[in-house]
Structures are given as structure tokens and as C-alpha cells.
Amino acid sequence: MAWIVPLVPLVGAAAVVMSRRRPHVAATVAVTAAATAAGAGWWAAATAATGTWRWGEGLRLELAVTGLAQVMVVLVPAVAVPVLAYAASAMRDDPGLVRLLALLQVFVAGMLQLVAAADLLTVLIAWEIVGACSWGLISHQWRDPTRPTAALHAFLTTRAADLGLLAAAAVALATTGSMRYDTLGELRGWPVHAVSVGILLAALAKSAQVPFSPWLFSAMAGPTSVSALLHSATMVAAGAYLLARTVPELGAAGWLPGAVVGFGLLSAVAGGLVATAQTDLKRALAASTTAQYGLMFVAVGSGSVAAAGAHLVTHAIFKSLLFLGAGIALHAAGSGYLGALRLGRALPFAAATFWVGALALAALPPLGAAWSKEEILSATVHRGAWVGAGVLLASLLSALYAGRLAVLAYGPGEPVAGERPTWPERAAVGALAATSVLLGVLWIPALGERVEALTGGDLAAGAAWELPVSLALIGAAAVAVRTLARRGHLLDLALGQRLTAFVAGWFGLSTLARVAVVDPVLALSRVLARFDDRVADAGVRAAARITEALSRSLSSWGERTFDGTVLGAARTLKAVAAGSWRFDDGPVDGFVRGTAAGTVLLASGSRRFDEGGVDGTVEGLARVTGVAGRRARQLQTGLSHHYYVIVAAGLVVAVAVIAFGR
Amino acid sequence: MSGVTLVDVAFWVFGAGSVLAAWLVFRVDSMVRAAYWLFASFVGVGFVMVLLNARFLGLVLVLMMAGEMTIMAVFMVMFMMNPAGLNPMTMVHQHRTAVVAGLVSFVALAGVGLVSDFPDRPVDRGQDPTEALGVELLGESMLIFEIAGVTLLATMIGAIALASKRGRYGDAQAGSVAPELPDSAPSGTLEPAAETSMDHSGHGMGHG
Amino acid sequence: MTLQALLVIAAALFGVGVYGALSQQTFVMIMMGLELMLNGAMLAAVAFWAQTSGGNPKGQLLTVVVMVVMAVEAAMGFALIIGIYRIRKADMTEKLKRLRG
Amino acid sequence: MLSAAIFVPVLAAVLLLVWPRLDERGARRVALLGTAVPLALMIVAWLRFDGDGGFELVESMSWIPSIGVSYRVGVDGLSLPLAAMSALLFLVAVAYPADLRGRPRQYFAAFLFLEGTSLGLFLALDLFLFYVFFDLGLVGMYFLIAVWGHGDSRRSALKFFIYTWAGSLAILLGIIGLALSADPVTFDMAELIRQQPLGADGLRAVLVFLAFGVGLAVKIPTVPFHTWLPPAHVDAPAPASAILAGVLLKMGTYGVVRIMLSMMPATFERFALPIGILAVVSIVYGALVALAQTDLKRMIAYSSINHMGYVILGVSAAAAAGAGDIDSRTLALSGATLEMVAHGLITGALFLITGSVFARGDTYEIDHFGGLASRAPLMTSAILVGSFASLGLPGLAGFVAEFQIFVGTFAVEPVLAAFGLLGIVITAAFFLRMVQRAFFGALPERWARWPDLGRSEGVGLAALLALVIVIGVAPSWVLDVIDAGTSVIVGP
Amino acid sequence: MNGGHDMDGMSMPVGDVTPEILLVVGAVVVLVAALFLRRERQWWCPLLAMVALASSAVAAFAMLGGGQSSTFFGTYAADDAAVWAKLIILAITAVVLLMSIEWFAADARGGELYALLLLSAAGAIVLASATDLMGVLLGMLLSSATGYVLTAYHRADARSGEAGIKYYLLGALTNGAMAYGVVLLFGLGGTTTLEGLADSLIGADRVGLIAASSLVIVGLAFKLGAVPVHAWVPDVADGAPGPIAALVTTAPKVGAFLALTRVVLILPEDALGWRLLVAVLSAGTMTLGNLAALWQDDVRRLLGWSAVSQSGYGLMAVVALGRSELALPSLLFFLLAYAAANLAAFGVVVELRGRRDRGAYAGLATARPLLALALVVSFLSFVGIPPLAGFTAKLSLFAATIDAGYAWLAVVAVINSVVSLVYYLRVIAPAYFEPLVAPIPVLGQWAYGATLFSAVAVIALGLLAGPFIDAFLRADLLPG
Secondary structure (H helix, E strand, O other): OOOHHHHHHHHHHHHHHHOOOOHHHHHHHHHHHHHHHHHHHHHHHHHOOEEEEEEEOOEEEEEEOOOOHHHHHHHHHHHHHHHHHHHHHHOOOOOOHHHHHHHHHHHHHHHHHHHHEOEHHHHHHHHHHHHHHHHHHHOOOOOOOHHHHHHHHHHHHHHHHHHHHHHHHHHHHHHHOOOEHHHHHHOOOHHHHHHHHHHHHHHHHHOOOOOOOOHHHHHOOOOHHHHHHHHHOOOHHHHHHHHHHHHHHOOOOOOHHHHHHHHHHHHHHHHHHHHHHOOEHHHHHHHHHHHHHHHHHHHHHOOOHHHHHHHHHHHHHHHHHHHHHHHHHHHHHOOOEHHHOOOOOOOHHHHHHHHHHHHHHOOOOOOHHHHHHHHHHHHHHHHOHHHHHHHHHHHHHHHHHHHHHHHHHHOOOOOOOOOOOOHHHHHHHHHHHHHHHHHHHHHOOOHHHHHHHHHOOOOOOOOOOHHHHHHHHHHHHHHHHHHHHHHOOOOOOOOOHHHHHHHHOHHHHHHHHHHHHHHHHHHHHHHHHHHHHHHHHHHHHHHHHHHHHHHHHHHHHHHHHHHHHHHHHHHHHHHHOOOOOOOOOOOOOHHHHHHHHHHHHHHHHHHHHHHOOOOOHHHHHHHHHHHHHHHHHHHOOOOHHHHHHHHHHHHHHHHHHHHHOO | OOOOOHHHHHHHHHHHHHHHHHHHHOOOOOHHHHHHHHHHHHHHHHHHHHHOOOHHHHHHHHHHHHHHHHHHHHHHHHHOOOHHHHOOOOOEOOHHHHHHHHHHHHHHHHHHHHHOOOOOOOOOOOOOHHHHHHHHHHOOOHHHHHHHHHHHHHHHHHHHHHHOOEEOOEEOOOOOOOOOOOOOOOOOOOOOHHHHHHHHOOOOOOOO | OOHHHHHHHHHHHHHHHHHHHHHEOEHHHHHHHHHHHHHHHHHHHHHHHHHOOOOOHHHHHHHHHHHHHHHHHHHHHHHHHHHHHHHHOOOEHHHOOOOOO | OHHHHHHHHHHHHHHHHOOOOOOHHHHHHHHHHHHHHHHHHHHHHHHHOOOOOOOEEEEEEEEEHHHOEEEEEEEOOOHHHHHHHHHHHHHHHHHOOOOOOOOHHHHHHHHHHHHHHHHHHHHEOEHHHHHHHHHHHHHHHHHHHHHHOOOOHHHHHHHHHHHHHHHHHHHHHHHHHHHHHOOOOOOEHHHHHHHOOOOOOOHHHHHHHHHHHHHHHHHOOOOOOOOOHHHHHHHOOHHHHHHHHHHHHHHHHHHHHHHHHHHOHHHHHHHHHHHHHHHHHHHHHHHHHHHOOOEHHHHHHHHHHHHHHHHHHHHHHHHOOOOOOHHHHHHHHHHHHHHHHHHHHHHHHHHHHHHHHHHHHOOOEHHHOOOHHHHOHHHHHHHHHHHHHHOOOOOOHHHHHHHHHHHHHHHHOHHHHHHHHHHHHHHHHHHHHHHHHHOOOOOOHHHOOOOOOOHHHHHHHHHHHHHHHHHHHOOHHHHHHHHHHHHHHHOO | OOOOOOOOOOOOOHHHHHHHHHHHHHHHHHHHHHHHOOHHHOOHHHHHHHHHHHHHHHHHHHOOOOOOOEEOOOOEEOOHHHHHHHHHHHHHHHHHHHHHHHHOOOOOOHHHHHHHHHHHHHHHHHHHHEOEHHHHHHHHHHHHHHHHHHHOOOOOOHHHHHHHHHHHHHHHHHHHHHHHHHHHHHHHHOOOEHHHHHHHOOOOOHHHHHHHHHHHHHHHHHHHOOOOOOOHHHHHHHHOOHHHHHHHOOHHHHHHHHHHHHHHHHOOOOOOOHHHHHHHHHHHHHHHHHHHHOOOOEHHHHHHHHHHHHHHHHHHHHHOOOOOOOHHHHHHHHHHHHHHHHHHHHHHHHHOOOOOEHHHHOOHHHHOHHHHHHHHHHHHHHHOOOOOHHHHHHHHHHHHHHHOOOHHHHHHHHHHHHHHHHHHHHHHHHHHHOOOOOOOOOOOHHHHHHHHHHHHHHHHHHHOHHHHHHHHHHOOOOOO
């Protein structure tokens, strides 16, 4: 029955398509469907619904709304509601609105299946559907050729890594006969490592962790609403979610948690740096996404699924809020360049909501996001001091860039005569901001158990020094932002343009991928294609050359030998029958000479034919055969006495064969 | 056989003679002479047959060849309108190859004769070979004989159909072509261009 | 008059015939070579009849058959040569090379 | 009933040829009827299919009894889906508009004839009959390409005919070698499968296996026997391309399973690894070469080589009896079989679309197009679904098949499977690149009047793609039928 | 009908040669009738000849499965193989006769023509049935002599005469060689009947056997048009009157194949590599024929070369003789299939009034669809595309060859088949893919009918191969 959960938005998508002639209706339908889905999700979570779908002999797709899924099935459609509302309003003049709404619904459906999945095959299917939807959403404005290219980049990066999941599923099924999460623990030996590597690879790419991070920048080519959904609850969340579900099962791969922590920490710090250095609002937010998911990875790797899950939720809310705010800013200012915004006075409501989101991003208590980040810190401190230090560094960075973004985007500045947000847009950001604030209830200690139950993990006991240190770091960040802003270096950070550009461009990872992977593959494919056009021909051409050379040498050999034999025999005869008759000392007999001349002629002719020849196997083979064919016809000289010689020669051969061929 | 008998001498004379005559067929410089040397060669073989007690066969051979050679000579002189059927001529091609082929076949077949171990079952001298042949012809091998007859019949019909100057309804040549195609010569296009000159430029045996 | 001697002579006739058939240009002369080959065959047939077959009359008949071969071939040859000479004025192999390839 | 499915189209073809006064509409009607009947019959056969192993709905008639040849047709889980897919594809292809060059009767007759032979091949239960249909298919396709093709179509047709026929003669030698090994001599497939007359070893077994291997490799085609395929596809009319890729290529893979795997499994097991390597080479090579193509049809043609590589990979995994358990091997073989069906539907649809593109634009050069999505949303949707299906997106038929293949292969040869995965990424790259270059971006002025898909185009494509989606979402109804066949083949 | 060795009674089993007698009598009747009929009544000649052929066929058919196989004191066979060969030869001759009616309509020598056709059939039949070397020799002679004449029958046509004389020159040479071979066999075995020789050649001198057998095999290769005596075939196909080209490349082959099988069966295998020799001839023949046909633009020469290559395939059956029970059936079926396809192919040429240029077949499919179809059917049968007769023939040939351990020969044949496809398609392609440039005149209804009959036979034989193969499997072959 759990299938109802992903089915609702799917039906919604169909309904949206059906009402394509009336965009208003379509928008309403879309929002209603998402809300219904959220309701269905609530129901599914409450009843711990499961579902199976028979696929074939021995294969079935299974859903089970347990563990972290209970939260996610509600969260995903819930975030989608304001996003859809915003999209319907912001894109109201776009002829592709209906497509966008429908695709977003499918996107949500895919994500719902992903979170509700109980086995690797089901998750893989959803995983890929989500990826494909992201391609469609990013290339939404397909008339601009750069956008589909960006979409392709994003899609190919994630898909390449997705194969890890495919391999993991295949290996799991091949070795244990099952792909369920709860049987992953049975894996031993190389399969467990293979499965772990596969899942980790897929998760890293999906969650835009180092080294796959740059695809998120490409994803910016899509409409803002897409980004809002993609970064918060769908797509990017999938990686962290999958790890949260599977890492605890894969205990046999002892290296896995460490690797997860390592990649997460790296991404958290690197993403923080990129976000700090970025001068584009959306890109900076995208980099912060990488950083935040990095923190969740760290939590999962440190064994605290609950912290990761909680942060997933809080992050989903404030990140969609931030993106919608960024979209409003974009609409108003016409560009996302951070140097040209400062919309605080122009759009006070939007600014207020954005500030809420930014503070959540900075993890300022008593917002819920701060709680979940503190829990992550607690978990990592248990894991090791250096991890804790890393997380603290990442928090510092997040506070820094959150403040920087808030000030640059919605700080006080000159009012701009841009487009104002419509009421659905305001409602959307308002609702999200409110939720963000409401999540502050998480600080109530009694709710800890509830969080543990809903995420299927345990919370680590925090140390007393953690919160003050965090607060101190936030304070430090605030001071830094303020100082920089005073000096007018908040945008360029006074670090030199090349350095900031390098950092902001993901440390050249993108270029590296192109130089190291894309270009070589393309070059190889071109070489192979050229090779393929000639390959068979080349072989055949060589064969033709050899045949030809052989036949030429044979014919010259034959000229000498055949004639030599004849000549020798003739000389002997001449001696024996001296004087009785005169012998013809003239040139060699016509037949022999004719054949020899003919073959030489043919050989040169065929070489010319060969060199100016055409491509392809059959043609090439035909060429070899064709030369032979012409030569064969030379035997048929039209002269009967030559035929006599052939008969005589044939008889000699016949005698030889019959005598020695027993 | 011990000692050299008269039969042996005769055999060698006729045998070697027939080979020599055969050789001369291709060494003399007129076709008519060649025809007569050919006849001589057959006569030699005919006599050897007689020596081998196959009198009837020898006789038939000689008579038949006499007739044939006459036809051949007449043919050459009359039909080819070549009064110089007696003219000198040595017209050979691929001579060396021909010599080799002739020698090889001689050596091979003579080798078979000399090396090979044939059964030794000489004919019973008391038997009348002619009568035996007759019995065979009308007995066991009658069918063979009949086939030979049919073959000769077919040959006659065919030779007449090909060679007779006049047909049943006038010129035998008339109408004896392939059905015409509209565009060109009988039986289509594809005539080798350089070829027509060969037909009418006479070299070799003069005619006309 | 041993079998070997007879066969050598027959082989010689055959060989000369082969030589003639291969070396002569005019059809009539080629025919003479062909007849000589058959001549050798006939001699060999009679020799075998007399020496190795115990007088099997089939040997004689074989000689007759070879004679028939000779006669038929001669007749056919003449007829064909006349025909080709009539329309092509051709009397030797070199003049007939329209059909080739 | 199965015989009717084979001979109704053939009779319709004859009817078309001997009915000179029939105009194009009439001819099309006859052709549609002639292709609809087999489809209906295949549906009936599907419904009547039990799937209890072995051949069903068998019809047989003595033909040349003294050498064990008879006319036998029947279905099992392997052949039924292929035959049904072929029947559907033929109906769509016949209905699809094409440039008939003023010879409508002959065109439809060639198609109907080809349908008869194709169905005959899949339904045949006698090697002799199999070969008969195998060759006749070539003849029909030769004429279709040569007469109704474009570009250098006669040369391409000749190359196709000669190359593949050389392969089929190798198969003939193999068939003879196999049939002669049976005691008594027989061409009966069921009997040969039962007897398995050739053991694993021995020169004869290896030679016969090689003969089949080379012959079928040409037909499939696998690298390096593939060079006939791109020109044949490019110059063929679109419906013929669809049939060529959708049905004729399957004859090769079907032969591999039906003959090589079923009749000489012991020998196949010895060669499973090299064949698997060849398959992976085909996968990666085909994908890479497709990536470099600028010609729409050539690109799809190379993608066929890539997909046939998956099929072979699955079969070779299924053959490795020593290395994997029965479940994984059955999974691989079922996947390979489903891949044949899926590829037929998907690539058939894609080739049909290229036909529509060519009919409107008179070229296949991808870079000559652009922005077509604004003029032709239906066509864009169709090619998107086709492309995504071809690149193995879950929810579409190709994924189901490829997933099963990889699962099976990971159980047997993980390294090969891992290399094979590379092909999937590249496939995604070239398909989506093609879509965005031809259909996205700015619309050039010259295509301002580009018409969208017409009704006859749309209906056919919709049927194919709908089936692709249905199989992708709910594959069990097909997989159950397939499993009925493959479990017998792989089974002990 | 009993062939007892009863010399005194001199009662000859004439009944066993009824088909042959009917043919000869028919020939004489046709000749005499032609003498007395006025010109406008000459159509009686083909009719009479047809009657002779039909009655002869009926007589032959009655002999099928007669059980008793040797007749005329071991010099002649009445085995099933011979009877089948007779039926095939008679059918070929009948079809050729139908083609001849219009082709030779302008020729006044109809009587001779039809008489010679009948005698030619008789010659091929003798060749197929003789179990005595003299009979084989005479069969060769009768079949050749009539063949020469028929080939050169167009007296006003330069090509016809040239073809005739080339045919003759090669035939005379090989007949001479074969005669010597027969004589040597007689010397070694003391008799000429195959039955007798089969016994007496065991242990005979090897050197003599080598010379004799290679001479005889090469001699028979002449009639087969096999290497090295193949040179006449394209010339005759090119120059001879159309129907005669069809006849000469078909009927005598049937006889010669039977003769060859009978002869090789008496050769002691432990002393002679005859099997390898035949295999080599087979490979050489098919290869040379196919290669030389490859670039032919003259359809008639192409058919000639294809006839050469087909002989090569037929020889595969001879290779398998005695090693595979499929050898004889495959040979007989091959001959049947080959004859039908060859007649259909030549029939198209005849019906198109001898049209020879490949390019001139452009648009044939539009102008004469059935003729084009007949051409395709016959060519594809040559190539071996199922379900045409040629395919079943090739399949059984391959099977026999592989069964006999000569798989390499089958591979050679396969490669050759691929090559052959090219030149057949070179003719089919213009006929189907090029537009009609000029009207295509045809000969007449009889030739048309004969052609279509042959084409239908090609298809029917392929589909209904079963009964024939069964019957051929049951057929016996002397000397067994």
C-alpha cells in the first residue's frame, strides 16, 4: 500500500498535464497533489506502510516506510508544496510552466519512492528517475543551448556514479540472492567491499560531494524553483539519505564509516570555502549545499543517523527557503551577482525570511538547524578530536558565508525598482521561514527520543563545551562579516581575484574532470570512429596487398621456372634430335608470355584500383576476389591451343594428385 | 620369345615406321603430304595388328583410313580452294610447350608400358579372332555395337545438317541465325570491337 | 614383339599426336594429331587384347569402338571446319578468339 | 495457428504481387491486414501459452523424413516474446509512412514476405526450417534496402547481403555438422537439445561451435563483424531499418541462445569467458564509436551494436555453468532475452523517428538541426522516451533487461560486468547530446515549417513506446513467459 | 526382361532399353517426317519429338524400382540411378525442345534439329547407364557429336560456329585421352565391363592404374565442364543457339556425373587417391568458375561460367561416394535442382531473344515481372538460398561431404557460394533497380512457358524435396 505515496504526485503530474490548457488550474492541481502526497506520507509513516511490486521471477520491488523514511515521506512533499506554489507564480508567463510543474511532481514521486524503498533495486530505480528528472528540469529553458549542456553535465556526472549503485545492487543480488537493506549485513568478502564502494560512489555524486561537486553549479542553469527542491529534499538529499540507511548495515566493510567521514569533512570544508568565495548568490548557496551535506555525511560516518536525519530535515527547510529567497532577489535585480543586490530595503518581507534562513544556515540557536548541527558535533566528537575540529571549522565557515550572503543579498542598500514577489511567493517563503523557526522546538530535550524514533538512530550525548564554542565561532564569524562589510571587502574578501576565482570555481575540479575524463573519452571515440570506418578495410587492404605481392612474385617466378623448364627440356631435346629439325629460338611461347604479361599488368592495375579504392569489408574482399576474378578470366584467352595446354597441365596435376593423394 | 623371328623384324619395321610416319606428318611442308604420312602411319599400325593376329581389324583400319585420308586430301585441295595444299607450310604455335607435352605424354605412357606389371594372358592362337569378334558383336556386346551404330547415324545427320550447301528449302544458310534483337546484330551487343578485323584479314593459309 | 615394345610404340604415336594437337595452327592438322593419339590407343588396345586379356573379344571390339571414335571425330571435324570457314574464313585457332574471357 | 502467422503475410505478399490494379491505399490496406493477423495470432498464442517448459502449440509435418527434416513450428518462453514483438513491430513499420518510389505493391509485399520469414525463424523448431527463414530474411531485406533506400543504397544492400550471407553459410555448415552428429540424423531442435550430440571437447564440437559463432556474430553483429551494419542502416528506408534492427539482429542473438547455448552448452561453457570479453568489447566499442557520430542514423546503428553486446554478455554469463548458480544465470538469460525484445521496440521506434526526421529534413546530420522541440513537441517526446529507454532509464524496458544481465554477470564475471557498465554512461552521453543538439537550442530559419508527427506516425510510435513503458514498469507478465523458457535452457 | 547369360537363345533383353529405343525410333521418324512434310507442316517435327520424349519417359518411369539392375550381360544398367537420370535428361530435353520451337522458327532444318535433340538425349542416357567402358566411351561420343552439331547449328552466325569448333577441339582431345585410359584399364583388367573390372582391378599394377584412372577421370571432366577441361563451357553458353546452350550445359552433365560415379567406384581406393583428385577438381572447378564469372557483363557467358562452378559443387557428391549414404541422393538431387535452375536461367535469356548485355536487363522487373522473377529464382537457387531447390541440393552436398570427412571442401564451397552471390546480383540489380530504357521484345509463348515451368520447378523441388530425396536414398547404383 505504500505505493500510494509515490503514486499521488504521479497522478498529480498526469492531472497537471491534462489541465495544461489552463495554467491556473494546473498550478492548483500541482499544489494540491503535493499536499495530498504529504498527507499520504503522514499516513504511511503512521502506519509503517509497506508495499511490494512483483517484477519477475525472484525479483520484487519493496517499499517500507520505516526509520528515517518516516520523516522523509512527509518532508519531501511538504517542501514541494511551497516550492510548487512559488514556481507556479514565478513562472506564470513561461509557456513551459505545465511541463515544469508536471516534471516537478514526477521528481517528487521519484524521491518518494527513493526514500520509501526497502531494497537496492527499488532505490536504484527511483534514483535514476530522479536523476533523469533533474536533467529535464535543469534544461527547462532548452531554447538557450547552454542550459541543456549544463543539464547533460549534471546528469552524466551523477549517472556515472549511479552505476556504482547498479553494481552494488547486482553484486548484492548475485551473492546473497536479495537486495534488501536488511540483508546487506549478510555480505562478506569482496562483495561487501564492492557494494560499499558502489553505494558510496553513488551517494557522493548524488550529494555533490568532493570530487563530484561541480555538477551542482551546472544545475543552476535550471529555474530557481528547481534548485529549491533539488537542493533541499530531493536529489541531493538522496545521497546522504541512502548512506544513512545503508551504512549501518554494512558493518562488514570496516573502512566505510571512515571514508564517509573523510569525504564529508572534505566536502564540508571545501564547500564552505567555495561558498565564501562565490560572488553569485545561487552558486554560493549551491556550494553551501555541498558543505551541509558534507556535515550529514560526517554524522552518518560517525554513527549518528539521527543527527544526520535531523539535519537533513532542518537543512531542507532553510535551504528551500534560501533558494526561494534567492529567486525573488533574482527576479527583482535581474541577476544573482552579489555585488548588485542588497535588497533589504526594497523587499523587506523577503529579506526577513531570507535572514531567518541565513541564520539557520549559520546554526544560530535557538533555530532547529542549530540543534541538529550541535548533535552532529556531539556525534563527531565521539568519533575523534580531529573530526570534531573539522566540523567546528566547517561551522565557522558556514556562519561566515551565511552572514556574508545575508548581508550582500538582503542587507540594507539602495531600493531597486524590480519586480515584487506575488502573494503565493510571499506565502511560500513565509511558510518556510515559519517552519524554520518552529523547528526550534527541537531544543526541547524531551523530544530527543521522538527524533531517535523517527530517524531510526541514536543521538550522542553532547559535551558541555560544545555549545559555547559554537556560539563563539558564530560570534567570530559575525565580527568578521561586519569588519569586512565595513571595509567594503565583503564581496571580494580582499584575497586577490585569482585566488577567489580559483576557490569559487571549485578548485578547478571541473576543468580537471574535463581534461582528465571528458576530453580523452571524446577523443578516443573519434579515433575509434575513424578506425571503424577503415578498420575492416585496412585489414582487407593489407590482405589485398599481400595477395597481390604474392601473385606478382609468383608470376615472375612462374615466368622463370615454367619457361626455364620448357627451355631446358627443349635444349635436351635439341641435343638428342640434333639437326633433324630446327628449333624455335624466338621469344617465349605466346601463352606463357601472355599470361605473365597479363598478370603483371593486372597486378599494377589492381594496385591502382586498390589505392584509389573504397572503404568497407565486402568491397575490400571483393577487391581481392575481383583481382583473382580478372586473372581467372585471363586464362580464357579465346585460343583453343591454350585450352589444350591447360588440359595437358591439368592432366599432369591429376596424375600427381591421384598418385600421391592416397 | 627367343631369337629374332621374321615376325619381330616385321613388327619393328612397321612399328617404327608408323611412328616415323607420324612424326613426318608434322614435319612435311604441305598438308596433302601430311595426310599421306598420316595414312602411312595407320597402315603401319594396321600391319602390326595383322601381325598380332587381328587380321580383320588391321584390314578394316587400313581400308577406313584410306578412305578418310582421300577425303582429307580432297578436302584440303578442293574445299579450301587451296591449290597450294601442296604449298610449303610450317604453321606451328607454342612449339616448345607442345614438344614438352608430347614428350611427357610419351615418357609417361611408355613408362607405364615398361614399368607396369600387366597380366600375362596371351591370346589363344587357335581361336579365330574374327569369329570371336562376330560372336561378341551379336552376343554380349550387341548393345555396344548398336550404340556405335546410332552414333554413326547421328554423325551423318549432323554432318549433313552442318555441311550441306543446300537445305531442303533452298540455301541452307538462310534463316540459320539467332532471333534478332531490335537494336543490333543477332544475339545482342557486346561485340569486342577490335575483333572484326581478325576475321577477314587473311594471314596464314592463303585463300582466294 | 613384346607387350612392352608394343606399348612403347603406342605411346610414341600418342605422344606425337599430342605434340601435333598442341603445336599445329590449322584445324586440319590438329585433327591429324588427334587421330594419331587414337591410333596409339588402337595399337595399345590390340596389344592388350593379344597379350593380357586372354583373347577377350572385347579387346577387338574396343579397337572397333576407338575406330568409331576416330571416324565420328573426323566427320564432325570436317563438317565444323567447313561451316566456320564459310562464314569466318577461319582455318586456324588464332582466328577464332571472339569468344573469350 | 502459428503456421498461419507465418503464411498469412506471405500469402498477402503474393496477393499484392499478382494484383496489378491495386493502388497505394488498397495495397496499404492489404498490408495492414496481413500484418495485423499475425499480431492477433501472437496475442492469442500468448494467452494460450502455459509456460510449463518445453515447446507448446507445436505443429509439425513431415518434409524430408529421410534426413530428419520436417516442418515444425512451436513456441517456448524464448521465442514467443520475440515473435510477438516482431509482429507488433512489423505492423507499426508497415503503417509508417515511407517513400514508396511508386512501387507500393512491391514495397508492402517485401515487408509482408519479410514478416513471414522473420516469424518463421522465431517459431521454427527445425534447424533446416530455421535456416530457410534465416536466408529468406536476407533476400527480403536486400530488396527493401536496395529499391527503397536512399544514398548509396544498392552498395549498402549488397554489402549487407553478401556479408551476412557469408555468415549464414557458416551457420549452415554448423547446422550440418550438428545434425550429422545426432543419431539418427535429425534437424529437430527439440531432439537436438535433448541429445546434445556434441560433447564439450573434440575438434568437431569446437569447429561446429566456431561455425555457429562466426556466422551468428556477423548477424548480431558483434565487433569486429559489424561493418555491414552502419551503411545498411543509413541507406535503408526507416521502416526497413526498424525491422533490421528490431527483428533481423535478433535472429543472431536468438540463434546464439537457441542453438549454441541450448544444443551445445558444454562447449559454450568452455568459451563463455572469451565470448563475454567480446561482448564487453562490443559494448564499449559500439558506445564509443556512436559517441563520435554526427549522423543520427549511424549513431543509433552503433548503439545497436552496443546493445547487442549486452545481450551477448548476458548469454555468456548464462553459459558459465561452472561459475554461477542457476538463479543468477537464469536471471542473466532472461535479461538477455528481454533485452532483445526491449531493443526491438526501442530501436525500432528510434529508427522510425529518424525516418520522420529524414522525410522532413532530407538529412541525418545532427548538426543540421536544432530547436526542433519548438515545432515538434510530439516528435521530441517520442525521441526522448526512446533515448532514455535506450540508455537504460529505470521505468523503461531497457533497464529491466540490462539490470538482469548485469546481475547475472556480476555473479559470474564481476570484472567483465564492471567494464560493461562503462557502456551505459557513454550511451547516456551520446543520446542526450543528440537530443539537445537536434531538438533543443535555437530553431534555424529553414526548419520554421517543420511539421510535427502525423497521425500514422504518432499512433505507431505511441504503441511501441507505451509497450516500452509498460514493460519497464511492470515487467512480470513478460518475464514470467521468458523465464518459462530460460529456466529450461539454463536448468540442469 | 531377364538378362540371363543365355548365348544360344540370343534373346536380348530389349525391353530394358525401351526408352532409348523409343528415342532413336523417334529421331528416325522425325527425320523421315521432315523429309515428306511441306514447310508449313514442319510443326509436326517438334510434336513428334515431344511424343517420343514423353513415351520414352513413360517407359523409363515404368522401370523405377524394378529391382533388377544389370542388363545386356553387364554392359548396361537398369538401376534406379540410371532411370532417374533418364527421367531428368528427358525432362531437360523436353523443356529445351519447347524453347527451340520459336528460336529456330526461321531455320529450315527443323527435322534434323529435333532428331539431333533426341539423339543427344539418347547419348546422355547411354552415358548415364553404361556399365561398360566402351559404352561410356560411345556415350561420350554420341553426346558430344550431337552437341557439336547443335552448338554450331546457326550456320550464318559466326559465334555459333566458333563455339562449335572450340567445343569440338576440346572434346576430341579429351576423348582421345580417355580412349587411351580405357584401353589401359582393359589391359590391366582384361575386360571392359565395370563389374568385371571391379574384381580384376584389385591388386592391379598401381602405375598403370594411376595413368589409366587420371586419363578417364579427366576425360569425363570434359562432359562435366570441370577443370581442366572447362574452357568450352562459357564459349558454348555464349555462342551456341540459346536453347542448345541450355541443353549442352545440362543434359550431358547428368550422364557424365553418373558415368563418373560408376567409374570411380571400381577404382581401388587403397591404391589411388581418386577421392582427393575429385575433391581437387571440385574445388578448382567451383573456384575458377566463380572467379571468372565475377566480372562478366555478358549474361550468357556468365551463365556458362556459373555452369562450370556448379559442376564443381556436383563433384562434391562424387567425393563422398561410398563414404556417405547421402552421396548418391545428394548428387541426383543436385542434378535435378541444377537442371531446373539452369533451364530457367537460360530460358529467360532465350525468351529475351538472347539478350546478353547485363546492362540491357535494366528495368526487366517492370517490363516482364515474371521473367525477372524467374531469373531471380534460378539465380538464388544457384546461390543456394532456401527454400529453392538449389539450397536443398547444396545442403545435402555439404552434408555428404562433411560426412565423408572432407569438411574443407565444404568450406571451400561455402566461400565460393559467397563469391557467386556477387555476380548473380550484378545481373539481378539492373533488372530490379534500374528503370526501363527501351522496350524488351520477347520470343514467344512456348519459350515463355518452358521458362516459367522451370522456375516453378525450382521452387517446387525445393519445397517438395522430401519425396525425391527419399526415392534417391532408395536408389541403387551399379556397380554396387
